[in-house]
Amino acid sequence: MPYGYHGRILHVDLTRGALHIEQPEEKFYRKYMGGSAMALTYLLRGMPAGVDPLAPENMLALFLSVITGAPISGQSRVTVAAKSPLTGCIGDSQAGGFFPAELKFAGFDGIVVTGRAPRPVYLWLHDGHAELRDATHLWGRVTGEVQAMLRHELGDDKVQVLQVGPAGEKGVRFAALINMCSRANGRTGMGAVMGAKNLKAIAVRGTQKLEVADPAALHALARWGAKQLPQSDIAGLSKYGTSEVIGLNNADGGLPTRNYASGVFEHYEALDGPTLYETLLRGAAQGQQERLGRDTCYACAVRCKRVVEKREGPYPLDPTYGGPEYESLATLGSYCGVHDLAAVCKANENCNKYGLDTISCGATIAWAMECFENGLLTLEDTGGLELRFGNAEAVVRLTEMIGRREGFGDLLAEGSARAAQRLGRGSERFLITSKNQEAPAHMPQVKRTLAIIYAANPFGADHQSHEHDPAYAPYPERMAQIGLHDPQPPLSLNAEMVRYALVTQYAYSALDSLSVCQFVYGPAWHLYSMNQLTEMVRAVTGWDVSLYEIMKVGERRLNMLRAFNAREGIGREHDTLPERFFTRPLQGGPSDGYVLDREEWRRAMDTYYAMAGWDVQTGIPTRPTLEALGLGWVADLLGL
Amino acid sequence: MRVSIQLHGILRDQLPPAAKGRTTLELPDAATVGDVLAKLGIERRVLVSVNGRAHVSSEQVLQEGDQLVIYTPVGGG
Numbered sequence: 001m002p003y004g005y006h007g008r009i010l011h012v013d014l015t016r017g018a019l020h021i022e023q024p025e026e027k028f029y030r031k032y033m034g035g036s037a038m039a040l041t042y043l044l045r046g047m048p049a050g051v052d053p054l055a056p057e058n059m060l061a062l063f064l065s066v067i068t069g070a071p072i073s074g075q076s077r078v079t080v081a082a083k084s085p086l087t088g089c090i091g092d093s094q095a096g097g098f099f100p101a102e103l104k105f106a107g108f109d110g111i112v113v114t115g116r117a118p119r120p121v122y123l124w125l126h127d128g129h130a131e132l133r134d135a136t137h138l139w140g141r142v143t144g145e146v147q148a149m150l151r152h153e154l155g156d157d158k159v160q161v162l163q164v165g166p167a168g169e170k171g172v173r174f175a176a177l178i179n180m181c182s183r184a185n186g187r188t189g190m191g192a193v194m195g196a197k198n199l200k201a202i203a204v205r206g207t208q209k210l211e212v213a214d215p216a217a218l219h220a221l222a223r224w225g226a227k228q229l230p231q232s233d234i235a236g237l238s239k240y241g242t243s244e245v246i247g248l249n250n251a252d253g254g255l256p257t258r259n260y261a262s263g264v265f266e267h268y269e270a271l272d273g274p275t276l277y278e279t280l281l282r283g284a285a286q287g288q289q290e291r292l293g294r295d296t297c298y299a300c301a302v303r304c305k306r307v308v309e310k311r312e313g314p315y316p317l318d319p320t321y322g323g324p325e326y327e328s329l330a331t332l333g334s335y336c337g338v339h340d341l342a343a344v345c346k347a348n349e350n351c352n353k354y355g356l357d358t359i360s361c362g363a364t365i366a367w368a369m370e371c372f373e374n375g376l377l378t379l380e381d382t383g384g385l386e387l388r389f390g391n392a393e394a395v396v397r398l399t400e401m402i403g404r405r406e407g408f409g410d411l412l413a414e415g416s417a418r419a420a421q422r423l424g425r426g427s428e429r430f431l432i433t434s435k436n437q438e439a440p441a442h443m444p445q446v447k448r449t450l451a452i453i454y455a456a457n458p459f460g461a462d463h464q465s466h467e468h469d470p471a472y473a474p475y476p477e478r479m480a481q482i483g484l485h486d487p488q489p490p491l492s493l494n495a496e497m498v499r500y501a502l503v504t505q506y507a508y509s510a511l512d513s514l515s516v517c518q519f520v521y522g523p524a525w526h527l528y529s530m531n532q533l534t535e536m537v538r539a540v541t542g543w544d545v546s547l548y549e550i551m552k553v554g555e556r557r558l559n560m561l562r563a564f565n566a567r568e569g570i571g572r573e574h575d576t577l578p579e580r581f582f583t584r585p586l587q588g589g590p591s592d593g594y595v596l597d598r599e600e601w602r603r604a605m606d607t608y609y610a611m612a613g614w615d616v617q618t619g620i621p622t623r624p625t626l627e628a629l630g631l632g633w634v635a636d637l638l639g640l
Numbered sequence: 641m642r643v644s645i646q647l648h649g650i651l652r653d654q655l656p657p658a659a660k661g662r663t664t665l666e667l668p669d670a671a672t673v674g675d676v677l678a679k680l681g682i683e684r685r686v687l688v689s690v691n692g693r694a695h696v697s698s699e700q701v702l703q704e705g706d707q708l709v710i711y712t713p714v715g716g717g
C-alpha cells in the first residue's frame with residue numbers, strides 16, 4: 001500500500017456508461033506526481049490532434065496528487081485539464097476547497113472522462129465505489145440548488161460536489177467547474193467541456209483514512225506553519241484574503257482599470273480587502289467576521305477564503321456562494337471602472353451560481369464597455385444596456401445574461417476574442433487577450449516578466465504560472481534554493497529576468513503538479529519554502545525525494561503542455577500579447593507612461609525559448625529537451 | 641519635517657482602524673525611509689513608494705512633504 005495516494009485512477013466512458021479502475025505502477029506516480037503532469041499523459045496518448053473541444057472525443061482529466069488529503073495546510077487542490085474551447089490550446093485549471101481531499105478519501109487519485117452521455121448524468125464516488133446516475137432533474141439548475149439536492153438525495157451533508165452550472169451546460173466558452181458553490185476551476189472553459197459531455201456533477205464522499213509515511217515529521221511541519229502564520233508574509237492574505245491585493249497592486253500602479261487604460265483606480269479603496277472585511281464579510285456588523293466571514297480549504301490554517309452576506313439593498317448577497325477573490329474584484333470592478341462593492345460581490349455570486357470564470361467574464365464585459373464608449377456597440381446591440389465604464393448594474397445584469405446565454409449575453413459568452421471577430425467594426429483593437437484568453441489583473445507593463453509568461457504560457461495569459469518581479473529582491477534565501485541570486489532593477493527584461501521567469505515557472509509548474517496551494521508553498525513570500533515543500537512530500541510519501549526531482553516534474557509538465565499545443569499546430573506565432581501593451585502608455589499614478597518595448601520583448605522571448613531548450617523559431621520543445629526529461633515518448637508522438 | 645504615510649494590507653493594522661492606514665509623521669532632517677519603518681514598528685518585508693516612484697530603497701533620504709506608500713510584496717491572487 002503506497003503512502004499518500006491509492007494507486008487507483010478511475011476511467012469513465014460516458015458514451016458507453018462504462019467505468020473501470022486502472023492501477024498504475026509507483027514509478028508513474030513518482031515521475032509525474034499529479035495535476036496536469038499526470039493528466040497530460042492521458043490527453044497526449046488518448047486524443048488525436050484537431051479534436052473539437054466540445055465533441056465527445058475531447059478528454060477531460062481531473063487529477064489530485066500524491067499528497068492531496070494529508071493533514072497540512074494548502075494541499076487540497078484539484079487540477080482539471082482538457083482541450084480548451086476558449087483557446088483551442090491545452091486547457092488547465094486548479095481549484096481548492098474540500099472536494100479534492102474528499103475525492104482522495106473516497107479512494108481515487110484521478111478521473112479520466114471520455115465520450116458523451118446520451119442524457120445528463122452525475123458521477124457518484126464513495127469509499128472506492130463509482131457509479132453513474134441520472135441527472136435529468138439537476139439539468140438547468142444553478143449550483144446552490146444542485147449541491148443541496150445532491151446532498152439531500154445522497155442523504156449526507158458531507159458530500160462534496162464539483163459541478164457545471166447552467167453556463168457549462170450552454171457551452172459558455174469560459175464556463176468553470178464549481179465546488180462548494182464558491183471554488184472555481186475557472187480558467188480555460190473546462191466547465192463547457194464537462195457540460196458538453198452531459199456530465200452535470202461529480203459527488204464524492206469518503207471515509208478511507210489516508211496513510212502517510214512519517215506522521216510525526218508531517219505534524220511538526222504543520223505545527224511550524226500554524227505557529228509561523230501571524231508573523232509570516234501571508235498574514236495579510238490570511239486576514240484580508242487575496243482582496244488585500246487591490247491596495248497592493250494599486251500602490252504599485254498595477255491595478256488594471258477601464259480595460260487596462262490605467263494601473264490606478266481612483267476608487268480602489270471601495271474594493272480593497274480591508275473595506276470588504278469591515279463591511280460585507282458575514283458577521284461584520286457584529287464584529288464577528290473572523291469567525292463567520294472567513295472560510296478555508298481542507299486542513300488549511302490560513303483561512304483566506306471570503307464569505308459575504310447582505311440582506312437588504314439592490315444587491316442582497318447569499319453566503320452560500322462565498323465571496324470574491326482579488327481577481328474577481330479587479331476584473332468585475334476596476335477593469336470595468338466599477339466601484340460599488342456590493343454590486344461586484346453580486347456579480348461574483350452570479351459567476352459562482354451559473355459557473356463562470358470571473359476573470360474572462362469581467363474582462364469580456366470591460367472589452368464590450370470600451371466598444372460601447374467608442375460607438376462600436378449601440379443600445380440596439382446591447383438590448384438597451386448603457387454599457388459605460390462604471391455601470392455597476394450592467395455588470396451584474398450581464399453576468400446573468402452570459403450565464404444563461406440570453407440576449408446580448410449570448411455574444412459575450414463566446415469570450416471577447418470570438419465576440420470581436422463576430423462583431424468586426426475594428427473591435428479587435430480593444431482586446432486584452434493572449435491565445436484568445438483574457439488577461440488577468442496583474443499588469444505586464446508594471447511587472448515585466450508577466451510579458452513573457454502571458455505570451456508563452458501554454459494555456460493563455462495566466463498570473464499564477466511564475467513568481468512576479470517584486471518578489472525577487474526581498475527573498476534572497478528562498479530564491480537561492482532554486483538557484484536565483486541576482487535580482488534586477490524594476491522594469492528590467494534582461495537575460496537574468498528571463499531566467500527568473502523560467503525558473504520560477506518550473507517551480508510554479510511543480511506546485512501545480514503536486515496540486516498544492518500557491519499561497520502556502522512557493523519560492524518567495526509563501527508560508528513554506530520550496531525546501532519545506534520537499535520535506536512535506538518526503539513525509540507524506542516516504543520517498544527520498546529531492547527539490548531537484550520536484551523542479552524536474554514542473555519542467556516536465558510545462559514541456560508536455562507545450563507539446564500538446566505543438567501537435568495542434570500552435571507554437572511561437574501564437575505566443576502574442578495584446579497589441580495595446582506595446583502602443584498605449586498607461587495613464588496616471590506610479591505607472592504613468594509605462595508601455596512595453598516590442599524589440600526588447602522579442603529579444604526576451606528569443607532568450608526564453610533558448611533557455612527552455614525549445615526551438616527559437618517555432619517555440620516547440622526539441623527531441624533532446626524532451627528526452628532529457630524522460631519524455632522520449634512525447635517526442636515520438638510529435639514525430640520529432 | 642513632516643511626511644505623509646499610507647499603509648496597505650496587513651500593515652494597516654499598525655494603526656487604529658479609523659485611520660484607514662493613513663498617518664503623518666514628524667521626522668528629523670535627513671531621515672530615511674528606513675527611519676520611517678522603524679518609527680512605525682514595521683518589521684515585515686515591504687515595498688515603499690515615495691511621491692509615486694515605486695520600489696525606493698530604505699536608505700532613501702526624505703524631504704518635507706513626501707508622500708510614502710508602504711505595502712507588502714505578495715504577488716498572486
Ligand code: SF4
Binds near residue numbers: 297
Ligand atoms: S491558503 Fe487559502 S486558498 Fe490556499 S489552501 Fe489555504 S484557505 Fe485554501
